[in-house]
Amino acid sequence: MQTASTVRLGAVPVAPGHGALQPLSLDEVRITGGFWSTRQTVNRDHTIPHAMSWIERAGWAGNFDAAVAGTLPAERQGREFSDSEIYKLLEALAWDLAVTPDPDRADRYDALVRRVAAAQEDDGYLNTEFGRPGQAPRYSDLEWGHELYCYGHLFQAAVARIRTGHHDQLVEVALAAAEHVCATFGPDGLQAFCGHPEIEMALVELGRATGRRHFVDQAALFLDRRGHHVLEDIEWGREYFQDDVPFRDAGSLRGHAVRALYLAGGAVDLADENGDPALREAALRQLRHAVAHRTYLTGGMGSQHQDEGFGTDDALPADRAYSETCAGIASVMLNWRLLLATGSAEHADLMERTLYNVVATGPALDGEAFFYANTLHRRSTGEVPPSDTLVARAESSVRAPWFAVSCCPTNIARTMASLAGYLATRDADGIQLHQYAGCEIRTTLTDGRAVALDVSTDYPRQGAVGVVVVGESVGPWSITFRVPSWAAGATLTHGGRTRTVDPGTVTVTDDFGPGDRIELVLPVLPRLTWPHPRFDAVRGCVAVERGPMVLCLESTDVPGADLAEVTLDPTVPLVDRVPVPAQDPRPWVAAEGSLSPSESAGWGYRDRPWASDAATPVELPLVPYCQWGNRGPSTMRVWIPVAEGRSAVADS
Amino acid sequence: MQTASTVRLGAVPVAPGHGALQPLSLDEVRITGGFWSTRQTVNRDHTIPHAMSWIERAGWAGNFDAAVAGTLPAERQGREFSDSEIYKLLEALAWDLAVTPDPDRADRYDALVRRVAAAQEDDGYLNTEFGRPGQAPRYSDLEWGHELYCYGHLFQAAVARIRTGHHDQLVEVALAAAEHVCATFGPDGLQAFCGHPEIEMALVELGRATGRRHFVDQAALFLDRRGHHVLEDIEWGREYFQDDVPFRDAGSLRGHAVRALYLAGGAVDLADENGDPALREAALRQLRHAVAHRTYLTGGMGSQHQDEGFGTDDALPADRAYSETCAGIASVMLNWRLLLATGSAEHADLMERTLYNVVATGPALDGEAFFYANTLHRRSTGEVPPSDTLVARAESSVRAPWFAVSCCPTNIARTMASLAGYLATRDADGIQLHQYAGCEIRTTLTDGRAVALDVSTDYPRQGAVGVVVVGESVGPWSITFRVPSWAAGATLTHGGRTRTVDPGTVTVTDDFGPGDRIELVLPVLPRLTWPHPRFDAVRGCVAVERGPMVLCLESTDVPGADLAEVTLDPTVPLVDRVPVPAQDPRPWVAAEGSLSPSESAGWGYRDRPWASDAATPVELPLVPYCQWGNRGPSTMRVWIPVAEGRSAVADS
Known part of the structure; x- marks a missing residue:
């Protein structure tokens, strides 16, 4: 018999119940300057409006209106998963509105939610691609249909909304859809799952945000059903869907990279909720193998265009690197979950590498064009994509404004909007700084003591990271700094003393008073x-x-x-x-x-x-x-x- | 106004009307020993029966019966192009029956032809995938439907039949289908073409074999329409279909490798028929660029799994080499056409490289399993494919007996059955030996003189190639040997004198008498x-x-x-x-x-x-x-x- 879950709120991207470290919310960490501040501002001022415009131009938001008007499937626009782009954009708006309130943007959010809600059917089903006359029946194509994947992003938008203090129409829509999913795919329902994982993380998180334990149970059912050859075999093999072997038995992340990483993220969430460390160990084992044999220098994952997949060990062509932007985001999500669970700096290291070299590479500096794949070697310039037309796929050396499979722009948008939630954590002893950005941290330790500190840095352009304690003395507590694995020779200065610190983490414990200063210098040469x-x-x-x-x-x-x-x-x-x-x-x-x-x-080979x-x-x-x-x-x-x-x- | 074509017969794989060299027919060259003799025997005794069995087991031959029974599309088996496998097998049987008559096999050929013929519609249309209630309309999917591609292979089977002395039901079926194609896609018809080239070569050849000039004209229409963005754009770009730029303007073979090579073959055929050397120059330019920048050491072409395509210049990953067996065959077909047209040994060199290292690699030594792609680097063994089941695609380190896209086995079968037709040529002065195999050549020079010679060799295991003249003296004539580009230091012995010969070609001219002997020794170290x-x-x-x-x-x-x-x-x-x-x-x-x-x-990069x-x-x-x-x-x-x-x- 499962017990009821505790409702866990706070504006955090993920809210596990246990683990070595606790996340800090967007109320507790505010980015104030530097690299990521610039990126977050561009995201707010350019990427989000750009995406709001393109979901209309591409007709993807209009699909919901067409559903209401009864003009589907004739008027449907976009790929089978286009609903999810609206949900990811709603999630981005939810986080963004919490960081920077904006009444006009809030109104536009509400208007978009109303259009989505109007398309929901009485039993909670919501998808513009399936189930109507002339469309394929509901759940008739779990391999490719993405219905549950779309729900996953709907649920994550709702979680963002709940955690930023709202219980609005989107949340009601998500809850009705989640109940429909549990009723349809529960223990006595369809013994199947979605070809594209995502709903696993989302159901656990929605369960955490609402206390509805059966959402977590449904996620566990989806995970456990997988790996038993339930989905149809395909040309690329069942590993594409991670349906080749059960998650607990798999030796590596494999198959479609985004799918593999989202699934592993869901597994870590379930390990936390169900007290099932073996599940987390399986995720860790898969990740470590992939990091050793299937990861680019950038942190990018996925080396095969054919199946957007990991491919085999050690096959990491620079010129054909797929390294999808969304796989980078999924890797950040997985590593953040493992960092919270284990406290191990290896995950923060990989997050940093991936954030700077994959997630930050996807969008143009102006925030209005995107790479889908992130090659490490480009031999020809390619054609410049038109700025006002949706292109088949972003494959030039110049980023494209929007494309048929535009999953990256909205994924970037939600990640940048919630980025402050990934910088630091707390435990009973203190604060842990994992990513370095100019920011203000105002929080309480898990034992209830209020602490406050400001971080100022021009990292990664410069290596100095200065921390100033702002709050009053609360007795001894700790500030922990991550020292990246490449940063041999880093130094830490505190109380007038400078010492060399090794890669890993370094902790300063003191009865800090206002104005106390610590400086970490990372050798960014x-x-x-x-x-x-x-x-x-x-x-x-x-x-x-x-x-x-x-x-x-x-x-x-x-x-x-x-x-x-x-x-x-x-x-x-x-x-x-x-x-x-x-x-x-x-x-x-x-x-x-x-x-x-x-x-x-003429012939490129000789003796x-x-x-x-x-x-x-x-x-x-x-x-x-x-x-x-x-x-x-x-x-x-x-x-x-x-x-x-x-x-x-x-x-x- | 087009003139009538001359009917050109003789059991040759391709019969151009002009050109530096003339092909010899299967009546004139007989393989008697060595590497290719073994392969041809395996083809006859194993590959052809294996394919005849599998087209039944996979239900692809049965599709024709189902068409007659009216049970399509419900009972249709296989991919949209499966009809073509039956036609390629019929072509293989046609050549094979000419080389090695076999009444029982001839009966089985006839029986298969009857089943095909029964499915043809009154207006000549013949395809089991389109046009019936419940199927997509005829020619509604030229990008992917392969209808004209299938006709192409039908026509090539008919050409083989005509050239080996038969005018049977298959020929009638092909002629009716070809007239239907001309009526449907002619100057006033559908202004379109097939996403997969093949019919261009086939129509020219059928025109050559029948004297029906309008078949050649139809091929020219198909070629000229291409390259003007007629087909839909797709994720991989229009170069996939060679519809990005007109054939005459393209700088390289590009896009889907088999398509590009078949199209270029058709262009060379049209250059010959229409006295249009610019078309041949365009094919040559495309080929030379691809040879310099887009060809594996094996001669294999196509480095991208995603689109079975050439990819960009200099991107030739060993581990992801696609190098499809059929692309190797297509390259042999193109280079043979260019060799006949120009006489240039570069084409015979590339044919040799491709025959030994791609075409011979596709099939297992037992002739009953096949690689689809031919990688140059395999890091994991992969699973052994089941011997009695059709698999999704041949992707293990062990060849698969049959697979969903089993285009290679029947392509191998027709190529091996007609291989003797690719070894040597003639002109007014003599005989040119391009590929070295134990064989007997009995022919007349283009000036009418009868000549005969026997080649004995254990090449490529050993480097000695011995030629003995068999026929009586007919005055001075020549025997030309290709000296491969790698064969610096080769020697030629004739009349008691041994001399070093340079890569390229070397010609011995003499008033040869019976028993005269020439020995070429190639340094196969x-x-x-x-x-x-x-x-x-x-x-x-x-x-x-x-x-x-x-x-x-x-x-x-x-x-x-x-x-x-x-x-x-x-x-x-x-x-x-x-x-x-x-x-x-x-x-x-x-x-x-x-x-x-x-x-x-764990991390594979360090300082x-x-x-x-x-x-x-x-x-x-x-x-x-x-x-x-x-x-x-x-x-x-x-x-x-x-x-x-x-x-x-x-x-x-």
């Missing part, structure tokens, strides 16, 4: 990075990183050069030249290299090594990978071949 | 091959070739080793050890290398090169790539990393 020999696709190449940022060479910065002919000399020290001010788009780092054209015959005819020295200016493709069509590479005979490490 | 630096995916690796054969390292031959840890030392000479007898499956060559495990952390903990010397036995995967599940690689600091060339 540029460094060369070598890939493991198993990663065949980038053998003989190096990448350049600087702090948490992966850098890249963009053709814009080496005019006239063919990036296929560039080599980098790793024996020459890299030069750090981060521009001031922050908005300056110029390169951050310079490397030394050569332009080394090789004789090119001796290919030598360069004449190598010309060239400076290689490098930009943060997340900024590439913002200056017009270009070619680009993250991994740069090492000059012949120069495989040694730079002395510096 | 193993050699190392380096990839151009633009091919990022195989940087720092070498391959081993031996004569025309690409070799590979298969895990079967290095028990216990992880192929990810193998390096090859290019400074140690390769050891040739081709086993005797020919059927011995043991490796042909040994290289020296090391097992060099590298420390493996210094990865060194091996301990390198252990290991012998690397190498098998012909076309033989791999015949000894149970295995891993495999063609490109082997070069040992650190050993990038020099071997002295030998």
